Amino acid sequence: MTSNARPLALVTGASSGIGADLARELARDGHDLILCARRVGPMQALADELKAAGCHCTVIAADLSQSGAAASLVREIESRGLVVDVLVNNAGLGSNGRFNTSDPLRIAEILQVNVVALTELTRLLLPNMVERRKGKVMMVASTAAFQPGPKMAVYCATKTYVLSFGEAIAYELRNSGVSVTTLCPGATATEFAHVADAESAALFKGLLPVMDAKKVARIGYQGFKAGRRVVITGLLNKIMAISSRLSPTPVATRIASWMMSAGK
Template identity: 45%
Template sequence: MTATYQGNRQQTALITGASGGIGYELAKLFARDGYNLVLVARTGQKLAQIADDFKQKFRITVKVIAKDLSIATAPDEIFQQLQQEGIKVDVLVNNAGFATYGFFHEIDLKPELQMMQVNMVCLTHLTKLFLKDMVKQGFGRILNIASTAAFQPGPLMAVYYATKAYVLSFSEAIANELEDTGVTVTALCPGPTESGFQQRAAMEDSKLVSGQKIMDAETVAKIGYSGLLEGKTVVIPGVKNNILAQSVRFTPRKLVTKLVRNMQESKD
């Protein structure tokens, strides 16, 4: 274990959506390198199991906070709890997020509002709360999980694609603002990834993922983690994903939208 310190204090990473997928794999990487952790997710029992495992394997401290991030008060509650306990966050990983799938006019409003709250509002709120102290101390890292969805419109996942476009734009903008402060902001933009994401969105039968060889969460996390430590602003895992993300800039938007619609549709 190579413990990472800020001054004489061991650094702490806060990771949302840490109970599985990319969030869990990122937490494991931070733990391996000696960071203390604050793990946030809805499932407190799963987080407790992860915390026990990490404590034994990596000899770090792990704080577990069970919160539903679709509730507007959650970011303030997390921040206040850590303030009261004297826990300073050096790395913020805004990983929590989910999607809905189907025609916009047919999907219930409630889950889409909850998705916007988690994917955009909570991410922005947590960044606002923790960033000020990072700038004050002259050091900090923020990793926001966007997606290759951020680079184009997404019929059948219209709101999800829009939320990820927001995350990318927001991350790039504040990364520029924070130059020379000692604080970096990285947007990780993975393509489809093996996790529980597709099941929750009920999109397992779409051409985008059905029968496709897609990247696993561990690989995505390792690429994102390296990019974060290197201070990169945008990280797109995989050559194919990079090519697709860049090619949309030179393709008529109407055609791009049609192509995405075709990929999103069910194989049936």
């Protein structure tokens, strides 16, 4: 398989929120796109919008919560003769509530999308980038990665995984021609809080400024383009993340619990 004339970026979770706006950033910067999520309608609408900017989009529906979904997606991409230059692992979801009463199926879905599919997709697509000494990967983690998160325990743990994984392979791949950037947004106005049943949590009710997805994508894309290993969006989020790393874990955990409280 040969390289594309315009670099080709695969964006997971491109049907809404941060993923859709990252797709817009990539298109504006001369990439063609593969848009992937479960909902085809919003991705088709995005593809039509981006066509005006000269971007060719391929829409592929995939449910990344299914075992083997990453491999099926890569097979589908290869069967179309496409070569991925940029991977944006953005798809993700959370769930608000105490762990002992959480729906086990929901837990499995979160682990599969946020951790397993992200890891498998990266493993499947990286070798070709490394072989060509050309490629870029973005992982979308969260400021939730920096401390344990009571009432969103599994979600926060998955984001700690994503940050650790992203930083580790960024180090492994130094001098390889392939960069890995882990984006850590704070609270962002997307469908996330609704999907996670967390709209009433203090975090999403203006305790800290809630950023819009466009701004998160703009900041994330700039850092990604510059090859930065970790990008935290906004000064306050940076201060919070650094404070969490420097604080004793019980203190950081208590503050995180307080941020998720109020509604539940």
